[in-house]
Amino acid sequence: MNAIFVLIAGIGAMALGYLFYSKFIAERIYKLDPNFRTPAHEFEDGVDFVPTNKYVLWGHHFTSVAGAAPIIGPAIAVIWGWVPAFLWVILGTIFFAGVHDAGAIWASNRNKAKSIGALTGDVVGKRARSLFMIVIFLVLLMVNAVFAVVIAGLLVDFNSAVIPVWGAIFVALIIGQLIYRKLVGLLAVSIIGVIALYTLIGLGPAFPLALPETFMGLSDRAQWIIILFGYAAIASLLPVWVLLQPRDYINGLQLFIGLILLYAAVLLAGPDMVAPAFNTDVPAGTPSIVPLLFVTIACGAISGFHGLVAGGTTSKQLDKETDARFVGYFGAVGEGSLALAAIIAAAAGFATLADWQAVYHSFGQGGVNAFVAGGANILSNGIGLSEGLAQTLLTVMAVLFAGTTMDTGLRLQRYIFQEWGQIYDIKWMQKVIPATLLAVGACVLLAFGAGGADGSGGLLIWPLFGTTNQLLAGLTLLVITVILVRYGRPMYYTLIPLLFLLVMTVAALIIQLRTFYEQQDWFLFGLDIVVLIAAIFIALECGSTLNKLRKGELESSEVKD
Known part of the structure:
Protein backbone atom coordinates (compact mmCIF):
# COMPACT_ATOMS: atom_id res chain seq x y z
CA MET A 1 0.00 0.00 0.00
CA ASN A 2 1.12 3.54 -0.70
CA ALA A 3 2.15 5.46 2.43
CA ILE A 4 -0.01 8.44 1.37
CA PHE A 5 -3.19 6.52 2.24
CA VAL A 6 -1.74 5.47 5.60
CA LEU A 7 -0.81 9.06 6.40
CA ILE A 8 -4.20 10.53 5.45
CA ALA A 9 -6.13 7.82 7.31
CA GLY A 10 -4.05 8.24 10.47
CA ILE A 11 -4.07 12.04 10.63
CA GLY A 12 -7.76 12.18 9.67
CA ALA A 13 -8.78 9.74 12.41
CA MET A 14 -6.83 11.55 15.12
CA ALA A 15 -8.20 14.93 14.00
CA LEU A 16 -11.77 13.61 14.26
CA GLY A 17 -10.96 12.19 17.69
CA TYR A 18 -9.83 15.59 18.93
CA LEU A 19 -12.71 17.52 17.38
CA PHE A 20 -15.48 15.26 18.64
CA TYR A 21 -14.45 12.65 21.21
CA SER A 22 -12.24 14.98 23.26
CA LYS A 23 -15.06 17.56 23.32
CA PHE A 24 -17.44 14.93 24.68
CA ILE A 25 -14.95 13.78 27.34
CA ALA A 26 -14.13 17.36 28.39
CA GLU A 27 -17.74 18.54 28.62
CA ARG A 28 -19.69 15.45 29.70
CA ILE A 29 -17.20 13.38 31.72
CA TYR A 30 -14.60 15.69 33.25
CA LYS A 31 -16.92 18.74 33.04
CA LEU A 32 -14.05 21.19 32.76
CA ASP A 33 -14.96 24.49 34.40
CA PRO A 34 -13.45 27.75 33.05
CA ASN A 35 -14.23 29.47 36.37
CA PHE A 36 -12.43 26.95 38.60
CA ARG A 37 -9.44 28.58 40.30
CA THR A 38 -6.47 26.48 39.28
CA PRO A 39 -3.50 25.73 41.59
CA ALA A 40 -1.28 27.79 39.25
CA HIS A 41 -3.17 30.86 40.47
CA GLU A 42 -3.83 29.67 44.02
CA PHE A 43 -0.19 28.81 44.77
CA GLU A 44 1.61 31.01 42.24
CA ASP A 45 5.29 31.23 43.21
CA GLY A 46 7.11 32.06 39.97
CA VAL A 47 9.09 28.81 40.13
CA ASP A 48 6.85 25.73 39.78
CA PHE A 49 3.35 27.25 39.99
CA VAL A 50 3.12 29.63 37.03
CA PRO A 51 -0.14 30.37 35.11
CA THR A 52 0.83 29.76 31.50
CA ASN A 53 -0.56 30.47 28.05
CA LYS A 54 -2.19 27.25 26.85
CA TYR A 55 -0.12 27.13 23.65
CA VAL A 56 3.13 27.46 25.60
CA LEU A 57 1.91 24.90 28.14
CA TRP A 58 0.92 22.55 25.34
CA GLY A 59 4.48 22.82 24.06
CA HIS A 60 5.81 21.92 27.50
CA HIS A 61 3.47 18.97 28.01
CA PHE A 62 3.81 17.62 24.47
CA THR A 63 7.59 17.78 24.25
CA SER A 64 8.03 16.50 27.81
CA VAL A 65 6.05 13.35 27.01
CA ALA A 66 7.19 12.98 23.39
CA GLY A 67 10.72 11.78 23.99
CA ALA A 68 12.48 9.04 22.05
CA ALA A 69 9.95 6.39 23.15
CA PRO A 70 7.21 7.23 20.55
CA ILE A 71 9.90 6.73 17.94
CA ILE A 72 11.59 3.65 19.42
CA GLY A 73 8.45 1.64 20.24
CA PRO A 74 6.59 1.95 16.90
CA ALA A 75 9.82 1.54 14.91
CA ILE A 76 10.44 -1.77 16.72
CA ALA A 77 6.81 -2.98 16.66
CA VAL A 78 6.56 -2.94 12.85
CA ILE A 79 8.37 -6.29 13.01
CA TRP A 80 4.85 -7.80 13.48
CA GLY A 81 3.62 -5.82 10.47
CA TRP A 82 2.79 -2.14 10.04
CA VAL A 83 -1.01 -2.59 10.26
CA PRO A 84 -1.14 -3.76 13.93
CA ALA A 85 1.24 -0.96 14.92
CA PHE A 86 -0.84 1.58 12.99
CA LEU A 87 -4.14 0.48 14.52
CA TRP A 88 -2.84 0.50 18.09
CA VAL A 89 -1.29 3.98 17.68
CA ILE A 90 -4.45 5.49 16.17
CA LEU A 91 -7.03 3.81 18.42
CA GLY A 92 -4.79 4.15 21.45
CA THR A 93 -4.34 7.88 20.87
CA ILE A 94 -8.08 8.56 20.44
CA PHE A 95 -9.62 6.35 23.13
CA PHE A 96 -6.76 5.80 25.58
CA ALA A 97 -3.98 8.42 25.58
CA GLY A 98 -6.10 11.54 25.14
CA VAL A 99 -8.53 10.49 27.88
CA HIS A 100 -5.62 9.52 30.16
CA ASP A 101 -3.60 12.72 29.70
CA ALA A 102 -6.51 15.17 29.98
CA GLY A 103 -7.88 13.16 32.92
CA ALA A 104 -4.59 13.19 34.81
CA ILE A 105 -4.30 16.98 34.40
CA TRP A 106 -7.93 17.42 35.52
CA ALA A 107 -7.59 15.11 38.54
CA SER A 108 -4.39 16.80 39.71
CA ASN A 109 -5.83 20.26 39.06
CA ARG A 110 -8.86 19.46 41.24
CA ASN A 111 -6.57 18.34 44.07
CA LYS A 112 -4.09 21.21 44.50
CA ALA A 113 -1.81 19.97 41.67
CA LYS A 114 -0.80 16.86 43.60
CA SER A 115 1.12 14.19 41.74
CA ILE A 116 -0.67 10.99 40.79
CA GLY A 117 1.28 9.13 43.48
CA ALA A 118 0.27 11.53 46.24
CA LEU A 119 -3.27 11.63 44.88
CA THR A 120 -3.49 7.86 45.18
CA GLY A 121 -3.06 8.16 48.93
CA ASP A 122 -5.97 10.60 49.15
CA VAL A 123 -8.48 8.77 46.97
CA VAL A 124 -7.49 5.12 47.52
CA GLY A 125 -5.25 4.67 50.56
CA LYS A 126 -1.75 4.87 52.00
CA ARG A 127 -0.82 1.30 51.05
CA ALA A 128 -1.72 1.90 47.42
CA ARG A 129 0.23 5.17 47.48
CA SER A 130 3.39 3.47 48.76
CA LEU A 131 3.26 0.82 46.06
CA PHE A 132 2.37 3.37 43.40
CA MET A 133 5.39 5.50 44.34
CA ILE A 134 7.68 2.51 43.78
CA VAL A 135 6.30 1.98 40.27
CA ILE A 136 6.59 5.72 39.52
CA PHE A 137 10.20 5.81 40.74
CA LEU A 138 11.14 2.83 38.54
CA VAL A 139 9.56 4.40 35.45
CA LEU A 140 11.38 7.70 36.01
CA LEU A 141 14.66 5.88 36.67
CA MET A 142 14.27 3.94 33.43
CA VAL A 143 13.37 7.01 31.38
CA ASN A 144 16.19 9.21 32.69
CA ALA A 145 18.92 6.56 32.58
CA VAL A 146 17.97 5.13 29.19
CA PHE A 147 17.30 8.41 27.39
CA ALA A 148 20.77 9.59 28.45
CA VAL A 149 22.20 6.51 26.70
CA VAL A 150 20.04 7.08 23.60
CA ILE A 151 20.98 10.77 23.32
CA ALA A 152 24.66 10.05 23.88
CA GLY A 153 24.62 7.38 21.17
CA LEU A 154 22.96 9.71 18.66
CA LEU A 155 25.41 12.54 19.41
CA VAL A 156 28.31 10.15 18.79
CA ASP A 157 26.84 8.55 15.66
CA PHE A 158 25.59 11.83 14.16
CA ASN A 159 28.03 14.51 15.38
CA SER A 160 26.48 17.00 12.95
CA ALA A 161 23.64 17.25 15.50
CA VAL A 162 25.85 18.52 18.37
CA ILE A 163 25.70 22.25 17.51
CA PRO A 164 21.92 22.39 16.92
CA VAL A 165 21.16 20.28 20.01
CA TRP A 166 23.14 22.38 22.47
CA GLY A 167 22.51 25.63 20.62
CA ALA A 168 18.77 25.07 21.13
CA ILE A 169 19.30 25.50 24.91
CA PHE A 170 20.65 29.04 24.46
CA VAL A 171 17.79 29.84 22.07
CA ALA A 172 15.32 28.64 24.71
CA LEU A 173 16.94 30.79 27.44
CA ILE A 174 16.54 33.90 25.30
CA ILE A 175 12.96 33.01 24.38
CA GLY A 176 12.11 32.44 28.04
CA GLN A 177 13.16 35.98 28.88
CA LEU A 178 11.25 37.44 25.92
CA ILE A 179 8.04 35.60 26.84
CA TYR A 180 8.14 36.01 30.61
CA ARG A 181 9.04 39.68 30.53
CA LYS A 182 6.57 40.26 27.68
CA LEU A 183 9.19 42.01 25.58
CA VAL A 184 7.92 40.48 22.35
CA GLY A 185 4.58 38.91 21.33
CA LEU A 186 4.24 35.13 21.20
CA LEU A 187 3.97 35.03 17.39
CA ALA A 188 7.17 37.02 16.94
CA VAL A 189 8.96 34.88 19.53
CA SER A 190 7.81 31.72 17.74
CA ILE A 191 9.12 32.93 14.39
CA ILE A 192 12.46 34.04 15.87
CA GLY A 193 12.89 30.75 17.71
CA VAL A 194 12.08 28.54 14.71
CA ILE A 195 14.42 30.50 12.44
CA ALA A 196 17.21 30.22 15.01
CA LEU A 197 16.68 26.48 15.44
CA TYR A 198 16.70 25.70 11.72
CA THR A 199 19.73 27.94 11.20
CA LEU A 200 21.54 25.81 13.75
CA ILE A 201 20.37 22.63 11.99
CA GLY A 202 21.81 24.01 8.75
CA LEU A 203 25.14 24.75 10.45
CA GLY A 204 25.37 21.28 12.02
CA PRO A 205 26.64 19.32 8.99
CA ALA A 206 29.16 22.07 8.18
CA PHE A 207 30.62 22.07 11.70
CA PRO A 208 30.40 18.56 13.21
CA LEU A 209 31.72 18.29 16.76
CA ALA A 210 32.91 15.22 18.62
CA LEU A 211 34.30 14.49 22.07
CA PRO A 212 37.59 12.58 22.46
CA GLU A 213 37.11 8.84 21.95
CA THR A 214 38.49 8.30 25.46
CA PHE A 215 39.05 10.73 28.33
CA MET A 216 40.09 9.69 31.83
CA GLY A 217 39.13 6.14 30.97
CA LEU A 218 35.63 7.11 29.78
CA SER A 219 34.36 6.57 26.25
CA ASP A 220 32.83 9.44 24.29
CA ARG A 221 29.35 8.01 25.01
CA ALA A 222 30.06 7.91 28.75
CA GLN A 223 31.34 11.50 28.64
CA TRP A 224 28.10 12.64 26.99
CA ILE A 225 26.05 10.77 29.62
CA ILE A 226 27.80 12.64 32.45
CA ILE A 227 27.35 15.98 30.67
CA LEU A 228 23.65 15.23 30.09
CA PHE A 229 22.99 14.41 33.74
CA GLY A 230 24.82 17.56 34.81
CA TYR A 231 22.74 19.66 32.44
CA ALA A 232 19.47 17.98 33.46
CA ALA A 233 20.22 18.59 37.15
CA ILE A 234 20.77 22.31 36.56
CA ALA A 235 17.70 22.56 34.30
CA SER A 236 15.50 20.86 36.91
CA LEU A 237 16.47 23.49 39.50
CA LEU A 238 15.64 26.53 37.36
CA PRO A 239 12.19 28.16 37.48
CA VAL A 240 10.01 26.56 34.79
CA TRP A 241 9.71 29.81 32.80
CA VAL A 242 13.49 30.20 32.45
CA LEU A 243 14.23 27.06 30.42
CA LEU A 244 11.64 24.27 30.73
CA GLN A 245 8.66 26.14 29.23
CA PRO A 246 10.45 27.94 26.38
CA ARG A 247 12.59 24.91 25.48
CA ASP A 248 9.54 22.69 25.33
CA TYR A 249 7.47 25.26 23.43
CA ILE A 250 10.02 25.95 20.72
CA ASN A 251 10.82 22.23 20.43
CA GLY A 252 7.10 21.58 19.94
CA LEU A 253 7.04 24.01 17.03
CA GLN A 254 10.21 22.46 15.65
CA LEU A 255 8.70 18.99 15.81
CA PHE A 256 5.56 20.02 14.00
CA ILE A 257 7.59 21.68 11.26
CA GLY A 258 9.73 18.54 11.04
CA LEU A 259 6.59 16.40 10.86
CA ILE A 260 5.11 18.69 8.18
CA LEU A 261 8.31 18.33 6.13
CA LEU A 262 8.28 14.55 6.55
CA TYR A 263 4.57 14.30 5.77
CA ALA A 264 5.00 16.60 2.75
CA ALA A 265 7.83 14.37 1.52
CA VAL A 266 5.51 11.34 1.85
CA LEU A 267 2.83 13.13 -0.20
CA LEU A 268 5.33 14.18 -2.87
CA ALA A 269 7.37 10.97 -3.06
CA GLY A 270 4.50 8.55 -2.45
CA PRO A 271 6.65 5.68 -1.14
CA ASP A 272 5.19 2.22 -0.76
CA MET A 273 4.96 0.46 2.60
CA VAL A 274 7.57 -2.19 1.78
CA ALA A 275 7.25 -3.79 5.23
CA PRO A 276 4.58 -6.53 5.45
CA ALA A 277 1.11 -5.40 6.50
CA PHE A 278 0.95 -8.48 8.74
CA ASN A 279 4.28 -10.24 9.16
CA THR A 280 3.66 -13.99 9.22
CA ASP A 281 7.37 -14.78 8.97
CA VAL A 282 8.83 -13.06 12.02
CA PRO A 283 12.44 -13.83 13.01
CA ALA A 284 13.08 -16.63 15.47
CA GLY A 285 12.73 -15.55 19.07
CA THR A 286 10.17 -12.82 18.34
CA PRO A 287 7.54 -12.86 21.14
CA SER A 288 3.81 -13.17 20.50
CA ILE A 289 2.14 -10.04 19.17
CA VAL A 290 -0.48 -10.30 21.96
CA PRO A 291 0.18 -8.94 24.50
CA LEU A 292 3.67 -7.64 23.61
CA LEU A 293 2.48 -5.19 20.92
CA PHE A 294 0.60 -3.21 23.56
CA VAL A 295 3.67 -2.74 25.76
CA THR A 296 6.25 -2.38 22.98
CA ILE A 297 4.29 0.64 21.76
CA ALA A 298 3.62 2.57 24.94
CA CYS A 299 4.37 6.24 24.19
CA GLY A 300 2.47 7.02 21.01
CA ALA A 301 -0.59 4.99 22.05
CA ILE A 302 -0.79 5.51 25.82
CA SER A 303 1.92 5.99 28.40
CA GLY A 304 1.98 6.18 32.19
CA PHE A 305 4.85 8.66 32.02
CA HIS A 306 2.33 11.19 30.65
CA GLY A 307 0.39 11.01 33.89
CA LEU A 308 3.55 11.84 35.83
CA VAL A 309 4.12 14.94 33.69
CA ALA A 310 0.42 15.88 33.83
CA GLY A 311 0.30 15.79 37.63
CA GLY A 312 3.91 16.75 38.22
CA THR A 313 4.51 19.90 36.17
CA THR A 314 1.65 20.55 33.73
CA SER A 315 -1.13 20.91 36.33
CA LYS A 316 1.01 23.45 38.22
CA GLN A 317 1.00 25.71 35.15
CA LEU A 318 -2.64 25.36 34.03
CA ASP A 319 -4.15 28.82 33.57
CA LYS A 320 -7.77 27.66 33.04
CA GLU A 321 -9.20 24.21 33.70
CA THR A 322 -10.68 24.12 30.19
CA ASP A 323 -7.11 24.29 28.83
CA ALA A 324 -6.69 20.66 29.95
CA ARG A 325 -8.47 19.49 26.80
CA PHE A 326 -6.07 21.26 24.45
CA VAL A 327 -2.93 20.65 26.51
CA GLY A 328 -3.66 17.03 27.47
CA TYR A 329 -5.73 15.50 24.69
CA PHE A 330 -4.12 17.43 21.85
CA GLY A 331 -0.72 16.75 23.39
CA ALA A 332 -1.51 13.04 23.05
CA VAL A 333 -2.56 13.63 19.42
CA GLY A 334 0.80 15.30 18.80
CA GLU A 335 2.64 12.28 20.15
CA GLY A 336 0.42 9.96 18.12
CA SER A 337 1.41 11.96 15.03
CA LEU A 338 5.08 11.38 15.87
CA ALA A 339 4.46 7.64 16.34
CA LEU A 340 2.66 7.56 12.97
CA ALA A 341 5.69 9.21 11.35
CA ALA A 342 7.94 6.60 12.96
CA ILE A 343 5.80 3.77 11.54
CA ILE A 344 5.85 5.27 8.03
CA ALA A 345 9.61 5.94 8.16
CA ALA A 346 10.34 2.41 9.40
CA ALA A 347 7.96 0.71 6.95
CA ALA A 348 8.25 2.87 3.81
CA GLY A 349 11.74 4.34 4.15
CA PHE A 350 13.49 1.30 2.67
CA ALA A 351 13.87 0.61 -1.04
CA THR A 352 12.86 -3.06 -0.94
CA LEU A 353 11.44 -5.69 1.40
CA ALA A 354 14.89 -7.33 1.45
CA ASP A 355 16.44 -4.08 2.71
CA TRP A 356 13.81 -3.89 5.42
CA GLN A 357 14.35 -7.52 6.44
CA ALA A 358 18.11 -6.92 6.66
CA VAL A 359 17.42 -4.39 9.43
CA TYR A 360 14.61 -6.32 11.15
CA HIS A 361 16.51 -9.58 11.44
CA SER A 362 15.65 -10.06 15.12
CA PHE A 363 13.23 -8.65 17.68
CA GLY A 364 14.37 -5.32 19.12
CA GLN A 365 15.99 -4.09 15.92
CA GLY A 366 14.95 -0.89 14.18
CA GLY A 367 14.22 1.85 16.68
CA VAL A 368 15.66 5.35 16.32
CA ASN A 369 18.20 4.36 13.67
CA ALA A 370 15.45 2.95 11.42
CA PHE A 371 13.46 6.16 11.90
CA VAL A 372 16.45 8.37 11.01
CA ALA A 373 17.60 6.27 8.05
CA GLY A 374 14.12 5.61 6.63
CA GLY A 375 12.89 9.15 7.25
CA ALA A 376 16.01 10.63 5.64
CA ASN A 377 15.40 8.56 2.51
CA ILE A 378 11.82 9.82 2.29
CA LEU A 379 12.91 13.45 2.82
CA SER A 380 15.63 13.13 0.19
CA ASN A 381 13.31 11.62 -2.40
CA GLY A 382 10.32 13.81 -1.57
CA ILE A 383 11.62 17.34 -1.09
CA GLY A 384 15.22 17.03 -2.22
CA LEU A 385 17.08 17.47 1.06
CA SER A 386 20.60 16.09 1.06
CA GLU A 387 20.88 12.85 2.99
CA GLY A 388 23.25 14.44 5.54
CA LEU A 389 20.92 17.38 6.23
CA ALA A 390 17.89 15.08 6.42
CA GLN A 391 19.63 12.81 8.93
CA THR A 392 20.69 15.83 11.00
CA LEU A 393 17.12 17.16 11.01
CA LEU A 394 15.64 13.88 12.23
CA THR A 395 18.46 13.23 14.71
CA VAL A 396 18.03 16.68 16.22
CA MET A 397 14.27 16.06 16.42
CA ALA A 398 14.82 12.80 18.32
CA VAL A 399 17.54 14.19 20.61
CA LEU A 400 15.68 17.40 21.50
CA PHE A 401 12.60 15.47 22.53
CA ALA A 402 14.55 12.92 24.51
CA GLY A 403 16.37 15.83 26.15
CA THR A 404 13.21 17.69 27.14
CA THR A 405 11.86 14.45 28.58
CA MET A 406 15.02 14.12 30.68
CA ASP A 407 14.61 17.73 31.88
CA THR A 408 11.08 17.02 33.07
CA GLY A 409 11.84 13.48 34.22
CA LEU A 410 14.62 14.52 36.56
CA ARG A 411 12.45 17.32 38.00
CA LEU A 412 9.70 14.73 38.60
CA GLN A 413 12.17 12.34 40.21
CA ARG A 414 13.19 15.16 42.55
CA TYR A 415 9.49 15.62 43.42
CA ILE A 416 9.31 11.91 44.30
CA PHE A 417 12.18 12.21 46.79
CA GLN A 418 10.61 15.36 48.26
CA GLU A 419 7.26 13.57 48.64
CA TRP A 420 9.01 10.65 50.36
CA GLY A 421 10.58 13.20 52.66
CA GLN A 422 7.12 14.56 53.51
CA ILE A 423 5.56 11.11 53.93
CA TYR A 424 8.28 9.84 56.26
CA ASP A 425 9.05 13.24 57.85
CA ILE A 426 12.66 13.41 56.63
CA LYS A 427 13.30 17.15 56.67
CA TRP A 428 16.50 17.29 54.64
CA MET A 429 14.98 15.19 51.83
CA GLN A 430 12.20 17.76 51.40
CA LYS A 431 14.74 20.38 50.32
CA VAL A 432 15.35 21.02 46.63
CA ILE A 433 19.13 20.55 46.39
CA PRO A 434 19.39 17.25 48.37
CA ALA A 435 16.38 15.82 46.53
CA THR A 436 17.94 16.76 43.17
CA LEU A 437 21.26 15.18 44.15
CA LEU A 438 19.45 11.99 45.15
CA ALA A 439 17.61 11.92 41.81
CA VAL A 440 20.81 12.41 39.80
CA GLY A 441 22.70 10.01 42.05
CA ALA A 442 20.16 7.22 41.50
CA CYS A 443 20.45 7.63 37.71
CA VAL A 444 24.25 7.78 37.73
CA LEU A 445 24.44 4.77 40.06
CA LEU A 446 22.30 2.76 37.67
CA ALA A 447 24.15 4.01 34.60
CA PHE A 448 27.71 3.41 35.80
CA GLY A 449 27.22 1.06 38.73
CA ALA A 450 25.33 -1.50 36.68
CA GLY A 451 26.74 -0.63 33.27
CA GLY A 452 30.40 -0.06 34.06
CA ALA A 453 32.56 2.62 32.47
CA ASP A 454 30.39 3.03 29.38
CA GLY A 455 27.42 4.23 31.48
CA SER A 456 24.90 1.98 29.72
CA GLY A 457 23.45 0.48 32.90
CA GLY A 458 20.03 1.96 32.17
CA LEU A 475 -3.13 2.57 37.51
CA THR A 476 -3.46 6.28 36.69
CA LEU A 477 -6.73 5.51 34.91
CA LEU A 478 -7.80 3.61 38.05
CA VAL A 479 -7.24 6.71 40.20
CA ILE A 480 -9.13 8.88 37.67
CA THR A 481 -11.98 6.35 37.66
CA VAL A 482 -12.23 6.40 41.47
CA ILE A 483 -12.39 10.22 41.39
CA LEU A 484 -15.10 10.12 38.72
CA VAL A 485 -17.17 7.76 40.86
CA ARG A 486 -16.68 10.00 43.87
CA TYR A 487 -17.98 12.92 41.79
CA GLY A 488 -20.92 10.89 40.48
CA ARG A 489 -19.66 10.93 36.88
CA PRO A 490 -19.78 8.15 34.24
CA MET A 491 -16.74 5.89 34.68
CA TYR A 492 -16.84 3.53 31.69
CA TYR A 493 -14.81 5.83 29.41
CA THR A 494 -11.83 5.32 31.71
CA LEU A 495 -12.73 1.91 33.17
CA ILE A 496 -12.70 0.05 29.83
CA PRO A 497 -9.23 1.33 28.78
CA LEU A 498 -7.78 0.60 32.22
CA LEU A 499 -9.11 -2.98 32.27
CA PHE A 500 -7.62 -3.59 28.82
CA LEU A 501 -4.26 -2.18 29.91
CA LEU A 502 -4.14 -4.11 33.17
CA VAL A 503 -4.92 -7.41 31.45
CA MET A 504 -2.33 -6.86 28.70
CA THR A 505 0.32 -5.59 31.10
CA VAL A 506 -0.06 -8.36 33.67
CA ALA A 507 0.02 -10.94 30.86
CA ALA A 508 3.19 -9.35 29.45
CA LEU A 509 4.82 -9.29 32.90
CA ILE A 510 4.11 -13.01 33.32
CA ILE A 511 5.54 -13.80 29.87
CA GLN A 512 8.64 -11.72 30.60
CA LEU A 513 8.99 -13.43 33.96
CA ARG A 514 9.31 -16.77 32.21
CA THR A 515 11.79 -15.30 29.71
CA PHE A 516 13.99 -13.84 32.44
CA TYR A 517 13.90 -17.17 34.29
CA GLU A 518 14.97 -19.09 31.18
CA GLN A 519 17.77 -16.57 30.57
CA GLN A 520 18.73 -16.78 34.27
CA ASP A 521 18.59 -12.99 34.44
CA TRP A 522 17.85 -12.90 38.17
CA PHE A 523 18.03 -9.11 38.45
CA LEU A 524 15.22 -8.55 35.94
CA PHE A 525 13.41 -11.62 37.27
CA GLY A 526 13.31 -10.12 40.76
CA LEU A 527 12.36 -6.67 39.47
CA ASP A 528 9.57 -8.18 37.38
CA ILE A 529 8.16 -9.87 40.50
CA VAL A 530 8.24 -6.56 42.41
CA VAL A 531 6.36 -4.76 39.64
CA LEU A 532 3.86 -7.62 39.26
CA ILE A 533 3.10 -7.76 43.00
CA ALA A 534 2.72 -3.97 43.12
CA ALA A 535 0.30 -4.11 40.18
CA ILE A 536 -1.86 -6.77 41.78
CA PHE A 537 -2.06 -5.08 45.17
CA ILE A 538 -2.77 -1.61 43.76
CA ALA A 539 -5.48 -3.03 41.52
CA LEU A 540 -7.04 -4.83 44.49
CA GLU A 541 -6.95 -1.64 46.59
CA CYS A 542 -8.56 0.41 43.83
CA GLY A 543 -11.10 -2.31 43.12
CA SER A 544 -12.05 -2.43 46.79
CA THR A 545 -12.48 1.36 46.86
CA LEU A 546 -14.64 1.31 43.73
CA ASN A 547 -16.79 -1.47 45.18
CA LYS A 548 -17.29 0.43 48.43
CA LEU A 549 -18.24 3.57 46.52
CA ARG A 550 -20.70 1.59 44.43
CA LYS A 551 -22.32 0.18 47.57
CA GLY A 552 -22.44 3.60 49.21
CA GLU A 553 -20.05 2.60 51.99
CA LEU A 554 -17.84 5.59 51.17
CA GLU A 555 -19.07 9.13 50.75
CA SER A 556 -19.18 10.52 47.22
CA SER A 557 -18.43 14.20 46.70
CA GLU A 558 -20.32 15.56 43.74
CA VAL A 559 -18.71 18.68 42.32
CA LYS A 560 -21.01 21.66 41.85
CA ASP A 561 -20.77 22.75 38.23
Missing part, protein backbone atom coordinates in the same frame (compact mmCIF):
# COMPACT_ATOMS: atom_id res chain seq x y z
CA LEU A 459 19.69 -0.46 29.29
CA LEU A 460 19.73 -3.37 31.77
CA ILE A 461 16.24 -2.54 33.04
CA TRP A 462 14.89 -1.21 29.73
CA PRO A 463 13.22 -4.56 28.86
CA LEU A 464 10.77 -3.82 31.70
CA PHE A 465 10.07 -0.23 30.64
CA GLY A 466 7.12 -1.02 28.38
CA THR A 467 5.29 -3.18 30.93
CA THR A 468 6.04 -0.88 33.88
CA ASN A 469 5.05 2.20 31.90
CA GLN A 470 1.77 0.68 30.71
CA LEU A 471 1.04 -0.57 34.20
CA LEU A 472 1.45 3.00 35.44
CA ALA A 473 -0.98 4.21 32.76
CA GLY A 474 -3.56 1.65 33.86
